[in-house]
Amino acid sequence: MHLNRHIKSKQRVADYGEVLTPPHIVNAMLDLVKQETERIDSRFLEPACGTGNFLIEVLRRKLEVVKKRYAKRQLDYERYAVLAVSSLYGIDILADNAEECRRRLYQTFDAPYTALFGDQAKAACRRAVRYILQRNIVHGDALSLKAVGENPQPIIFSEWSLVNGSLLKRRDFTFRKLLYSEESPDTLFDASKMLVSDRGRNSRPMSNFFPRRPQVTPKIYAYADTNPQYAGLLKVGYTTKSVQERVAQQYPTVRPGPLPYRIVLEEDAIRNDGTTFTDRDVHRMLRESDIKQEIIRG
Structure with missing residues (x-):
């Protein structure tokens, strides 16, 4: 393995501990949860996403499932491909990494979309994917739970869900309130406690934002x-x-x-x-x- 392929500079390694995970390790780790990587609506959060190696492979697997099921019906393909994109979340402390991650995820979406539908591919669908990626891939610090900048604001993630036709519904939540209970700030991912939207309404448990699979068998x-x-x-x-x-x-x-x-x-x-x-x-x-x-x- 050539180390230079997995680092951008020695200074970035020293300052941020940045080492990009190689594809064979990405695939080996994702294979441990293979069933979830191929479930279109399962949500993944990468708190140190780098340039997106993990998220891109998850999206590629999800889009393979979308293609197998919906390639013959463009509207259905678009609905579920957009849903697959919207299920991926990432944070990186370096702005160029966050931007490159968005760009690579968009390319991963757009290549099969264009190959399948050519001139029939819709600009509106592409705009929707770009907008979702702009919100889901955050230039921020997963330790401080804030965006990076002169006036750091809390990281906000959006939950996206399909509604009638080609519409998406968005609900926003602060990252802090997705992680911590108000009553017990040191409790991580406590699904038994209610979490409140950053807008002050729509209380819901963490398990609903990153939902577990249903207990009943339909x-x-x-x-x-x-x-x-x-x-x-x-x-x-x-x-x-x-x-x-x-x-x-x-x-x-x-x-x-x-x-x-x-x-x-x-x-x-x-x-x-x-x-x-x-x-x-x-x-x-x-x-x-x-x-x-x-x-x-x-």
Whole structure:
């Protein structure tokens, strides 16, 4: 390994302890949490991000997942690619590192986007990514929890979430209040304590900003109604309850004799990368496979 490839100058090493992590170490470390690196909405914070070696590899992995799922539908690709970008956060004490990290992350987003959609790629989508990166990658000091400058202000991170269509919702939080409880300032990442937005509202626990995976296991199911008029039809559904309980709710009147339905499918609604899907995703795939869908009105 050539050390000069991983340092910018001996002075920066002496002043800031700056050594850029080589790709093989980045990949080995990220492979320890491989499932999370391939979950589109999982959030990563690198408090000494340098030029972005870790964040760029996480984004590359996320975008591979986005491409596999949504390459045929540009709007869906854009929504989830932007969501992948918005899930990455970084801090670096050196301004040139923060700027280079933003630039490299943008290039990592834009290269596959342009390759897939060419002239159809949208300037508005690119502007959104640049804006998100400007907010998510901060020139700051992770120890003082403040931005670097003549009048240092608290570091603020934005939570981004998808809403209807191509819109994003933003909520801002100070880094300090994401780390420390008001009652116990020396408690780090205490998810049991409530944290308050820097705007003084929208109280929420740290675990909601960097959320843990849900404890419940969602299910996809399909059942057949035994009524002859529905012969050959299956009802596909999604639930976080037991499938038996959910299907039974569709038949509130209890009658003697055999059940008026037969459950033919019950599977976890979780992909290999840990993300979940719903019956809407199943219906969309069925339509794309030219499977006829009938709307039954009761």
